[in-house]
Each structure stands twice: as C-alpha cells, then as structure tokens.
Amino acid sequence: MDLRHLRYFVAVAEEENIGRAAARLHISQPPLTRQIQQLEEELGVTLFTRTPRGMELTQAGELFLEEARNIRALVEQATERAQRAGQGKLGRLDVGIFGSAILDAIPKLLLAFRNRYPDVKVVLHTMTKAEQIEALRQRRISVGFNRMLAPLADLEIRQVTTETLLLAVPARHPLAAQPVIRFAELQDHPMVLFPTGARPSFIDKVIGLCADSGFQPQISQEVGDAVTGVALVAGGFGVCLVPDSATTLQFPGVIYRQLADTPPNFCVDLSCIYRKDDQSPILAAFLNTVDGYREDTA
Amino acid sequence: MDLRHLRYFVAVAEEENIGRAAARLHISQPPLTRQIQQLEEELGVTLFTRTPRGMELTQAGELFLEEARNIRALVEQATERAQRAGQGKLGRLDVGIFGSAILDAIPKLLLAFRNRYPDVKVVLHTMTKAEQIEALRQRRISVGFNRMLAPLADLEIRQVTTETLLLAVPARHPLAAQPVIRFAELQDHPMVLFPTGARPSFIDKVIGLCADSGFQPQISQEVGDAVTGVALVAGGFGVCLVPDSATTLQFPGVIYRQLADTPPNFCVDLSCIYRKDDQSPILAAFLNTVDGYREDTA
DNA sequence: GCCGATGATACCTGCAGGGTATTGAGAAGG
DNA sequence: CCTTCTCAATACCCTGCAGGTATCATCGGC
CATH class of the missing domain: 1.10.10.10 (Winged helix-like DNA-binding domain superfamily/Winged helix DNA-binding domain)
Structure with a gap:
C-alpha cells in the first residue's frame, strides 16, 4: 500500500x-x-x-x-x-546561563526570541562556564551565555553586549562620601571579587585592570556570584566592581557609583557560545535574534 | 512522499x-x-x-x-x-423488528450474534412490516424480522423459526373450565385478533385456519399487537390465538391452553428479510448466525 | 600515512504506474 | 424491443523510477 x-x-x-x-x-x-x-x-x-x-x-x-x-x-x-x-520555527532550544549575572540582556534577548519564534520551547539551564562548555560538547545545550570566554577550537563565541563597570559601595563606606571616586583609590580599600571557579573569569579582568593602573587589589573575599558579592558589600566586607546591569540588584545599604580616571577597556563583555558544527536552524534563528539585539542596543 | x-x-x-x-x-x-x-x-x-x-x-x-x-x-x-x-467482525447492523412479538427467538438470536461478533454494533428499529420493507429498500436497515412475509422480487426471506399457536383464555371464561378445547369450538366465542396494519398478516392466518375448519370467527376486536391482544383477553373481550412464545406475557386473569383437533399448519412462522443484492459481510455473518440458531432449535 | 567504515555518485535494468483503445454490462429512451 | 449512453473493466504499450552493482569521497583510528 x-x-x-x-x-x-x-x-x-x-x-x-x-x-x-x-x-x-x-x-x-x-x-x-x-x-x-x-x-x-x-x-x-x-x-x-x-x-x-x-x-x-x-x-x-x-x-x-x-x-x-x-x-x-x-x-x-x-x-x-x-x-x-x-526553519527553526518549531522545536526546543536548551540554553546555558550563569548563576546570577542574567540581569538585563539575557531576559530581553529571550523575550525577543520568544516573540519571533513562539513555538520554540526555550529551556534554561543554570551552569558555570566550565559546565556550559562540557554541556555544549555533549549537546545537552545548544548555546551558553557567559563572560570572559576564551577561544576554543570547536566552539564559536559571539559577543552579545558590553557593559561598563560600576563600584558597589556600602552606604557608610568612606568612598561613599566622596563626590568623585578615582579608580586608583581602590588600592586602599578591600574588595570583594567574584566569581570563583573556572579561570579566566571576571576576577582576572578586575585584577588586570588594577595591574594596568599599577596596583594589586586587596582581596577581602572571593564569592561565587554577583548577588553574593553585593550582599557582602551590604555586610561591610568592602567594595566590589560589578557590571552595570547589576544595579538592578537593589540591596539596602549598597550604593553604586561611577568611577573616574578608569583604565582603558573598563568594561566587560557578555558573549554567547555555541558549537561551530551546529547546523541547527533553531540555533541559527537564535543567533539571528542575538545579532538583532546587539544592533538595537549598539 | x-x-x-x-x-x-x-x-x-x-x-x-x-x-x-x-x-x-x-x-x-x-x-x-x-x-x-x-x-x-x-x-x-x-x-x-x-x-x-x-x-x-x-x-x-x-x-x-x-x-x-x-x-x-x-x-x-x-x-x-x-x-x-x-469479514463482518466490525461495523454496524441495523435490524428492523416488530412491536411486541419479539418475545423469544429474536433476543436469543441477537445474543448469539453479539457473542460471536462483539464488535458489531446492532441497532434495533421497531417498525411495522411495511416500514421494514421500505427501510430495507432505502438501506436504513439491513435485515428485518416479521411473520407472514410474502415473496418480493428484490427481497429474500429466510425462515427463522416456527411456532404452534395457543389460545389465550380469560380465567373465568367457559372454555377455561373444559379439560380439552377443540379448535372448532372457537366458532362459538368472540375472538381478539391482531395485528392491524399491512396485510397479509397473522390475522389472515387465523381467519384462514377457521375457514379450513368450516367457520368464520366472531371478531370482538382487532388490535395492533400481541401485548394489547392479551391485555384485552384479560379484560374479558374474548379469547385470542397467539404464538406460543407469547406465553412469556403473564397477565393476571389470562391462561394459555393448548387446542385439540387443530387444522393442518396450525402454526406461524417467524422469518427475517433482507435485500437480495446485499453483499455485506456483516449481513452474511448475521444470516449465518440465524442458520445456526434454526439448527439449534430444530 | 594507510586502512577501514560510512555515505555519496554513476550507471544500468526491470517493473509498475500511467496512457490509448476497446470491451462488457446495465440503464435510459425512442 | 432495439438503440444508445454511461460506467467500469480489460488489453496492451511505454516511460519513469526503484533497486542493483561498481566505484568514489571523506573522515578517524591504528
């Protein structure tokens, strides 16, 4: 028949x-x-x-x-x-995201994607940078989001956005009283750094910026993520450099201040990462949306 | 594709x-x-x-x-x-039956058929003989049951069973007191006859039997079906000849008696009728069951 | 750097699906 | 009652495509 x-x-x-x-x-x-x-x-x-x-x-x-x-x-x-x-209009996209820094760009991006491809089910997986890379290789996720991604042979990196850095300061901290905070002044104050885990990470960015300005930061505490970092700032552990999207984290007793006399490249990227050999039309559609987002925010 | x-x-x-x-x-x-x-x-x-x-x-x-x-x-x-x-094992069979005379053979037959072909949905339609014939021609039913069916060009008739006749007598009727009732005695007593409607029918059978015995019956009342007839017997309207399966109709004040010295052919058939050109395997299966039933009861 | 495994390509063959012409059977109509 | 019309069925031919064999291209592993 x-x-x-x-x-x-x-x-x-x-x-x-x-x-x-x-x-x-x-x-x-x-x-x-x-x-x-x-x-x-x-x-x-x-x-x-x-x-x-x-x-x-x-x-x-x-x-x-x-x-x-x-x-x-x-x-x-x-x-x-x-x-x-x-055509990438129907199916499922598994996305790796990192603990807490999904404060601004990623939700907007996912919303834009969902609007354009309503029948694609987006599944979010919270994982560290190293876990994302492993999950990509094992095809448990199709795309990951992270910062400070280093080139890899089998994975492609695409920058999503760039954020300048702000300083989270306890409200009673001496620096909070100053009208202007210069970057070099940070050498006199203990800092909270994050995240722990796979290097290079945002920690190395901060240490590198300090080195560019000719000092080593005083590390009061290393923590896993931005939320914990800002919480420790609220607890008086010191100051903390955060991407500006972290200002959506409103802690009582924490204020965010811009810095003056910053070194060049005083910013941090947010990138997405995916398998070079992934021909999935859904991934292509997603990357397309990422490009659109970057152009909109540029 | x-x-x-x-x-x-x-x-x-x-x-x-x-x-x-x-x-x-x-x-x-x-x-x-x-x-x-x-x-x-x-x-x-x-x-x-x-x-x-x-x-x-x-x-x-x-x-x-x-x-x-x-x-x-x-x-x-x-x-x-x-x-x-x-193979006739799945589907639907529409069956025409007549008002009340479905007292013995038809339920048994349908039960036997349902056991052998559980996935055939049997739908019963109560209709008169004339309605059955019209419904068969219009294919609204596939098989009908009735008595005294006359040959037709496009319809086939298959006898299902034969029943002898009994006399329904009011309990206080003079005949009820006799040890033996001879058929010829019926000429002296009013009779209830049924069914009204399309001729020839059971009425003609009874009148014919009386004629064979040399008398015309006294008709007290003609009614539509056996149930009504026996009810009138209970009400004292007279006696009534019924097929023996009607004894399942137990009315207070009605007794059934066998007759002696009956004319030849003192019996009535129950037949089923179907379209000669109907090749439906379900009908074939049903007729097969009918044959089996007839053999079992022969 | 060769070998083995896997999928792709090239080319051939036989059959099955589609075409035309015709037959057969029943219904309609003069 | 014979003719004619309408359908489905049959006979026969032809072409396109599924399937076969032989071979190539590519990539990993030893």
Missing part, C-alpha cells in the same frame, strides 16, 4: 465515480480502476460495490475512508511540522 | 546507519541513500546530520520520526480494521 492508493481511494469515495475521480486526479480512468483493485486485493476487502451508476462504499469502505483521511491529514501535518522545525 | 519513504526513514533513524538500515530493509545501500535524499528534498528539511560514524537525526528529524511512526501505526490499524470490517 501506498499514499497514492489512499489519495486515489479518497477521490473515488468522494466522487462515487471512477471517471470523475480520475479527472480530478488528472489521470485517466483505467489506471485508477487498477489502483483501486490493487488496494482492495492487498487489503483483502471489498471497499466499493460497483453499481451501474458508479461506485458505492461498502461499510468496510466507509470505515477505511475515515482512516484514510486521518492518515492523509497526519501526513500533511507531519510535513508541515517538519518544515517549520527545519 | 510515499509510505516507502517513511518506512525507510524510520529504519535509518533507528539504525543511525544507512548500511545497516539497508540490510534490515533487504535492499542495498545506494537506493536507500537516494530515497532519504529525496525525502529531505521534498520536505525541504535536513532530517539527518551526516557524521563519519553514521546518520544522526536533527531536531526536525526527531519530530518527523514521531510523526512517521504515528502514520505507520495508523496505516496498520486502518488495514486491520478494514479487514475485520470486511
């Missing part, structure tokens, strides 16, 4: 006349007769009673007609869905 | 290797490669990523795999159901 048999069968059942059905199918009558005979023979069932006025469905034929229509509808649906999936 | 494409696609998706899939399908590798390419081209979707280790489904491919399996299962189910329908 064949989808052609079903198509022909449905046509004959609907027309109740082989000649008209053949015309509708743009074939001549004899091959259609033969196809119907073949179908009946293969099923071992008489689907039509032949009358001098045409073809009439038997009870078995009526039942088979329902099923045939179902099958044809399902085939149509299958092709349609496969095509949408092939 | 073709069911073959789906079969091949599922095989390749399951084996993740064209060579093995080809072996499983008992074809060689190149045509299989080509069929998969055709399928992908027709859908406009890449279903597999080709790796040096074999074929790996894309996300679109995985989705299509589900659908393909569904479709194949549905096709299998459709053939199976069509075949069962073709």
Whole structure:
C-alpha cells in the first residue's frame, strides 16, 4: 500500500465515480480502476460495490475512508511540522546561563526570541562556564551565555553586549562620601571579587585592570556570584566592581557609583557560545535574534 | 512522499546507519541513500546530520520520526480494521423488528450474534412490516424480522423459526373450565385478533385456519399487537390465538391452553428479510448466525 | 600515512504506474 | 424491443523510477 492508493481511494469515495475521480486526479480512468483493485486485493476487502451508476462504499469502505483521511491529514501535518522545525520555527532550544549575572540582556534577548519564534520551547539551564562548555560538547545545550570566554577550537563565541563597570559601595563606606571616586583609590580599600571557579573569569579582568593602573587589589573575599558579592558589600566586607546591569540588584545599604580616571577597556563583555558544527536552524534563528539585539542596543 | 519513504526513514533513524538500515530493509545501500535524499528534498528539511560514524537525526528529524511512526501505526490499524470490517467482525447492523412479538427467538438470536461478533454494533428499529420493507429498500436497515412475509422480487426471506399457536383464555371464561378445547369450538366465542396494519398478516392466518375448519370467527376486536391482544383477553373481550412464545406475557386473569383437533399448519412462522443484492459481510455473518440458531432449535 | 567504515555518485535494468483503445454490462429512451 | 449512453473493466504499450552493482569521497583510528 501506498499514499497514492489512499489519495486515489479518497477521490473515488468522494466522487462515487471512477471517471470523475480520475479527472480530478488528472489521470485517466483505467489506471485508477487498477489502483483501486490493487488496494482492495492487498487489503483483502471489498471497499466499493460497483453499481451501474458508479461506485458505492461498502461499510468496510466507509470505515477505511475515515482512516484514510486521518492518515492523509497526519501526513500533511507531519510535513508541515517538519518544515517549520527545519526553519527553526518549531522545536526546543536548551540554553546555558550563569548563576546570577542574567540581569538585563539575557531576559530581553529571550523575550525577543520568544516573540519571533513562539513555538520554540526555550529551556534554561543554570551552569558555570566550565559546565556550559562540557554541556555544549555533549549537546545537552545548544548555546551558553557567559563572560570572559576564551577561544576554543570547536566552539564559536559571539559577543552579545558590553557593559561598563560600576563600584558597589556600602552606604557608610568612606568612598561613599566622596563626590568623585578615582579608580586608583581602590588600592586602599578591600574588595570583594567574584566569581570563583573556572579561570579566566571576571576576577582576572578586575585584577588586570588594577595591574594596568599599577596596583594589586586587596582581596577581602572571593564569592561565587554577583548577588553574593553585593550582599557582602551590604555586610561591610568592602567594595566590589560589578557590571552595570547589576544595579538592578537593589540591596539596602549598597550604593553604586561611577568611577573616574578608569583604565582603558573598563568594561566587560557578555558573549554567547555555541558549537561551530551546529547546523541547527533553531540555533541559527537564535543567533539571528542575538545579532538583532546587539544592533538595537549598539 | 510515499509510505516507502517513511518506512525507510524510520529504519535509518533507528539504525543511525544507512548500511545497516539497508540490510534490515533487504535492499542495498545506494537506493536507500537516494530515497532519504529525496525525502529531505521534498520536505525541504535536513532530517539527518551526516557524521563519519553514521546518520544522526536533527531536531526536525526527531519530530518527523514521531510523526512517521504515528502514520505507520495508523496505516496498520486502518488495514486491520478494514479487514475485520470486511469479514463482518466490525461495523454496524441495523435490524428492523416488530412491536411486541419479539418475545423469544429474536433476543436469543441477537445474543448469539453479539457473542460471536462483539464488535458489531446492532441497532434495533421497531417498525411495522411495511416500514421494514421500505427501510430495507432505502438501506436504513439491513435485515428485518416479521411473520407472514410474502415473496418480493428484490427481497429474500429466510425462515427463522416456527411456532404452534395457543389460545389465550380469560380465567373465568367457559372454555377455561373444559379439560380439552377443540379448535372448532372457537366458532362459538368472540375472538381478539391482531395485528392491524399491512396485510397479509397473522390475522389472515387465523381467519384462514377457521375457514379450513368450516367457520368464520366472531371478531370482538382487532388490535395492533400481541401485548394489547392479551391485555384485552384479560379484560374479558374474548379469547385470542397467539404464538406460543407469547406465553412469556403473564397477565393476571389470562391462561394459555393448548387446542385439540387443530387444522393442518396450525402454526406461524417467524422469518427475517433482507435485500437480495446485499453483499455485506456483516449481513452474511448475521444470516449465518440465524442458520445456526434454526439448527439449534430444530 | 594507510586502512577501514560510512555515505555519496554513476550507471544500468526491470517493473509498475500511467496512457490509448476497446470491451462488457446495465440503464435510459425512442 | 432495439438503440444508445454511461460506467467500469480489460488489453496492451511505454516511460519513469526503484533497486542493483561498481566505484568514489571523506573522515578517524591504528
């Protein structure tokens, strides 16, 4: 049996006349007769009673007609869905994000993507940079978000956005009273640094900036993420450099201040990372959205 | 697209290797490669990523795999159901029965049929003899049950059973007191006759029997069916000849008595009637059951 | 750097699906 | 009652495509 048999069968059942059905199918009558005979023979069932006025469905034929229509509808649906999936409009995208720094760009980005591709289910996985890389290689995620990503042979990195840095200061801290804070002054105050874990990370960025300005920072505490860092600032552990999107973290007793006389490159990137050999149309659609986002915010 | 494409696609998706899939399908590798390419081209979707280790489904491919399996299962189910329908094991049988005389044979027969063909839905329609014939011709029913059916050009009649007649007598009736009632005595007593409606019917049978015995019955009342007739007997309207299955109608004040010296053919048939040109396997199965029933009760 | 595995390509063959011409059977109509 | 019309079925031919064999291209692993 064949989808052609079903198509022909449905046509004959609907027309109740082989000649008209053949015309509708743009074939001549004899091959259609033969196809119907073949179908009946293969099923071992008489689907039509032949009358001098045409073809009439038997009870078995009526039942088979329902099923045939179902099958044809399902085939149509299958092709349609496969095509949408092939265009990245349907399916699932697993995204790796890092603990807390998803404060501004990532939600906006995901929202924009969801609007454009409503039938793609986006699944978020919170994981560290190292976990993201492993998960990408194992294909548990298709794209990861992180900062300070170093080039890798099999993974492609695409920058999403760049943020300048601000200083989180306890409200009673001496620096909080100053109208202007110069970057070099940070050498006199203990700092909270984050994140712990795989290097290079934002920590190295901060230490590098200090080195560029000719000093080593006093490290009061290293913590896992920005939220914890700002919490320690609130607790008086010291000051902390954070990306400006962290200002959405409003802690009582913490104020954010801009810095003067900053070294060059006083900013940190947010990038996404994905497998170079990933041809998935959903990833392509997502990266497309990322590019659109970057242009909008540039 | 073709069911073959789906079969091949599922095989390749399951084996993740064209060579093995080809072996499983008992074809060689190149045509299989080509069929998969055709399928992908027709859908406009890449279903597999080709790796040096074999074929790996894309996300679109995985989705299509589900659908393909569904479709194949549905096709299998459709053939199976069509075949069962073709064998009369699945479907629907519309049966015409008459008002009340379905007292013994018909329920037993329907029960036997239902046991043998549990997936055939039997729909009962109560209708008169004339309505049955019209409904048969219009194909609203496939088989009817009645008595005293006269031959018709397009309808076949098959006798189901034969019943002798009994006399329903009011308990206080003079005849009730006699140890033996002879048929000829009925000429002295008013009788209730049934059914009204299309002739010839059971009424003609009774009148004919009386004529054979040399008298005309005194008609006290004509009624539509046996139940009403026996009710009138209970009300003292007279006696009434009924088929012996009517003894299941137990009315207070009515007793059933056998008759002596009855004329020949002192019995009435129950037959079923169906279209001569009806090739329906369900009807065939039903008639088969009817034959079995007749043999069992013979 | 060679070998083995895997998928892709090239080319051939046989069959099955589609075409034309015709027959057969029943219904309609003069 | 014979003719004619309408359908489906049959006979026969032809072309396109599924499937076969041989071979190539590519990538990992030893």
